[in-house]
Structure formats: C-alpha cells, structure tokens
Amino acid sequence: xxxxxxxxxxxxxxxxxxxxxxxxxxxxxxxxxxxxxxxxxxxxxxxxxxxxxxxxxxxxxxxxxxxxxx
Amino acid sequence: xxxxxxxxxxxxxxxxxxxxxxxxxxxxxxxxxxxxxxxxxxxxxxxxxxxxxxxxxxxxxxxxxxxxxxxxxxxxxxxxxxxxxxxxxxxxxxxxxxxxxxxxxxxxxxxxxxxxxxxxxxxxxxxxxxxxxxxxxxxxxxxxxxxxxxxxxxxxxxxxxxxx
Numbered sequence: 001x002x003x004x005x006x007x008x009x010x011x012x013x014x015x016x017x018x019x020x021x022x023x024x025x026x027x028x029x030x031x032x033x034x035x036x037x038x039x040x041x042x043x044x045x046x047x048x049x050x051x052x053x054x055x056x057x058x059x060x061x062x063x064x065x066x067x068x069x070x
Numbered sequence: 071x072x073x074x075x076x077x078x079x080x081x082x083x084x085x086x087x088x089x090x091x092x093x094x095x096x097x098x099x100x101x102x103x104x105x106x107x108x109x110x111x112x113x114x115x116x117x118x119x120x121x122x123x124x125x126x127x128x129x130x131x132x133x134x135x136x137x138x139x140x141x142x143x144x145x146x147x148x149x150x151x152x153x154x155x156x157x158x159x160x161x162x163x164x165x166x167x168x169x170x171x172x173x174x175x176x177x178x179x180x181x182x183x184x185x186x187x188x189x190x191x192x193x194x195x196x197x198x199x200x201x202x203x204x205x206x207x208x209x210x211x212x213x214x215x216x217x218x219x220x221x222x223x224x225x226x227x228x229x230x231x232x233x234x
C-alpha cells in the first residue's frame with residue numbers, strides 16, 4: 001500500500017511503460033529506474049489509473065520536526 | 071525531503087519482491103542491494119548512526135544549512151558524533167488507517183565540563199540500518215526552518231512523519 005494524494009493506493013502486479021516499450025531486467029535483476037515513465041496502479045475503489053512514477057514519489061508527505069524540552 | 075534512496079525502495083515495493091537497486095550509504099559509496107524489507111527497518115532504536123548495527127531507524131543531527139535535495143545521502147555537517155549527545159528513548163507509531171508512520175526519538179545533551187556551551191542543530195537526517203554496521207542509509211533530510219540551540223541538560227525530541 002502507498003499513499004497518493006491522500007488516498008491509499010494498492011499496487012497490482014506492476015506493469016511499467018518504458019521509453020522503449022519494454023521493461024528489461026538484466027541477469028542480476030538490475031534495471032535503470034530513470035527509464036520508467038509511468039506505472040499502472042489499481043486505485044482502491046477507483047479502478048486502474050496510469051500515473052507517472054515521479055508523481056507518486058513526490059506526493060508522499062514527509063515532515064521532520066524537532067521540539068526542545070518535549 | 072525523501073531522497074533517492076527512499077524512491078528506490080519505493081520501486082521495490084511496486085515489484086512486491088526483492089529487487090537489486092542502487093542505494094547510497096551515508097559515506098557516499100554506492101551499493102547494489104535490496105532494502106525491500108524496509109518495513110522491518112521501522113524499529114525503534116536508541117543507537118546513534120555511527121554506532122547502530124541492528125535493524126532500525128535513527129536520526130543524525132547536523133549544523134549544515136544547505137537546502138535538502140533528493141541526491142543527499144547524509145547530513146551536511148554531522149554534530150552528534152560525540153559523547154555529549156545521547157538518545158534516551160525511541161518509539162514508532164504505525165497508523166495504517168491514516169496511512170502514515172511516525173518515527174521519533176528523545177535526545178539528551180550533556181556537557182557538564184562546559185555548561186554554557188551551546189550547540190545549534192540546523193539539519194536532521196532520517197537514517198536506517200539494514201542489520202549491519204556497514205549497511206547504513208539516509209532516507210530523508212530536512213533543514214529546520216527554526217533551528218534549535220541546546221546546552222548542558224537540555225532534552226529534545228526528533229520526529230519524522232511519512233505519509234498521511
């Protein structure tokens with residue numbers, strides 16, 4: 001599960017659209033993340049959407065706080 | 071700001087299995103490994119980043135002020151690597167209903183030799199250890215909008231909220 005724009009997102013079997021149209025993983029299981037442009041995800045209760053991978057990354061809220069004497 | 075290490079871990083979650091990825095350790099060296107079981111790294115730990123050897127999270131404190139980027143692999147200028155700083159407690163809150171996790175630690179600063187000496191904390195790094203002293207990674211870094219200054223006897227809490 002992940003959070004996308006405040007909604008839980010359940011990832012199905014990942015299917016990636018790359019610039020070359022094919023996801024290639026070498027014999028060591030390595031690949032270049034940067035080749036991914038979009039990822040298909042199943043949105044809970046909302047069917048399937050195709051979302052740019054970078055959007056998923058940047059939409060995850062993250063906040064660090066430091067409070068003195070707390 | 072969540073960095074490229076976190077992004078690469080996220081891609082592993084898309085695969086729902088272990089996938090070798092390029093991660094940068096806190097010393098800047100790049101390694102091909104998997105951090106798929108990152109959830110197991112969300113364990114409370116009271117060891118500082120230079121001492122942590124068990125799976126868990128910890129924070130690094132710094133004085134750097136350069137704005138955070140996704141390319142950051144550690145705090146700019148570490149200041150917690152001495153005996154004056156210690157971690158008194160650590161805890162974690164998993165709130166699945168809100169889709170967020172909160173990792174927090176309580177820190178002490180003790181310097182009886184120089185009780186008036188002040189140290190300013192400008193930046194925080196959220197780090198994890200993958201069960202070995204050689205597997206330490208930063209996943210997020212933030213430069214504080216309001217830095218805090220501590221001296222002998224002060225206590226402060228550090229917390230990161232991801233998601234929600």
